[in-house]
Amino acid sequence: MIKILLFAGLKDRVGKSFITLENGPMTVSELKKELEKVSGLENLTNVMVAVNETYADGDVVVRAGDTVALIPPVSGG
Amino acid sequence: MNKERFEIVEDPIPVDEVIQKVVHPNAGAVNVFIGTVREMTNGKRTIYLKYEAYIPMAIKQFRVIEAEILKRWPEVRLAITHRIGELHITDTAVVIACSSPHRAASFEACRYAIERIKEIVPIWKKEHWVNGECWVGDQKEQHAYPNGEPEKEGL
Numbered sequence: 558m559i560k561i562l563l564f565a566g567l568k569d570r571v572g573k574s575f576i577t578l579e580n581g582p583m584t585v586s587e588l589k590k591e592l593e594k595v596s597g598l599e600n601l602t603n604v605m606v607a608v609n610e611t612y613a614d615g616d617v618v619v620r621a622g623d624t625v626a627l628i629p630p631v632s633g634g
Numbered sequence: 635m636n637k638e639r640f641e642i643v644e645d646p647i648p649v650d651e652v653i654q655k656v657v658h659p660n661a662g663a664v665n666v667f668i669g670t671v672r673e674m675t676n677g678k679r680t681i682y683l684k685y686e687a688y689i690p691m692a693i694k695q696f697r698v699i700e701a702e703i704l705k706r707w708p709e710v711r712l713a714i715t716h717r718i719g720e721l722h723i724t725d726t727a728v729v730i731a732c733s734s735p736h737r738a739a740s741f742e743a744c745r746y747a748i749e750r751i752k753e754i755v756p757i758w759k760k761e762h763w764v765n766g767e768c769w770v771g772d773q774k775e776q777h778a779y780p781n782g783e784p785e786k787e788g789l
Contacts, residue, residue, distance in 0.1 A: 562688065564686060564688055564756065564758060565686060565758035565760070565769045566758075566769040566771070569769075607688075607691055607756070610688075610690050610691040610694050611691075611694070612754075626688055626691065626756070628688070628756050629758065629769070629771065630771045631752070631753070631754070631755060631756055631757055631758060632752070632757070632758050632759045632769070632770035632771065633685070633687070633692075633716060633727075633728070633751050633752060633755050633756075633757025633758070633759070634669050634716075634727065634728055634748055634751045634752045634757075
């Protein structure tokens with residue numbers, strides 16, 4: 558199982574703070590496409606992704622047990 | 635007093651405690667940045683803000699910023715506390731304290747830290763106005779994204 562954490566506007570739109578996927582391993586790019594199918598979220602291509610709390614490029618492989626987070630543009634400070 | 639130099643908290647930030655984390659005998663300067671909640675943004679009146687964070691990653695990113703600072707200013711000592719939850723006008727959202735043997739490095743490193751927070755630390759704020767609410771979407775506060783993500787033309 559891969560757990561995908563959602564924050565800010567993405568969390569509001571899905572109505573949940575996380576989604577789980579049973580498939581994998583897959584790349585971050587593939588995971589975004591899969592999420593677009595199952596979550597109703599659109600245009601995830603340019604949303605930043607973190608794998609296990611570290612920013613990850615599209616070719617990073619995600620496996621069962623990993624924690625993924627979708628990181629919409631940040632606005633702290 | 636909590637000795638952790640990087641913290642995300644829900645209660646008001648004790649500013650002097652953040653400062654004390656970077657005070658040491660060889661420091662001749664302590665620079666402090668305090669980010670507060672502003673009422674008017676682009677003509678809209680904010681009632682309150684709600685901050686949310688991906689806490690474990692935000693703490694890691696504070697450490698990334700520290701590593702970047704130590705490369706440029708090796709003698710700087712840094713502490714950052716960011717508050718999350720509901721904040722009202724004039725409340726303190728973030729306190730950054732930077733000490734260094736001489737003043738120039740503490741000014742520069744403190745400025746660097748706040749700019750990097752706005753770029754790489756997973757913290758988000760939602761502005762609540764009289765007539766609505768919106769996640770502030772852009773890293774440098776230039777744009778808001780009503781849908782929670784950049785529209786195509788904004789990329």
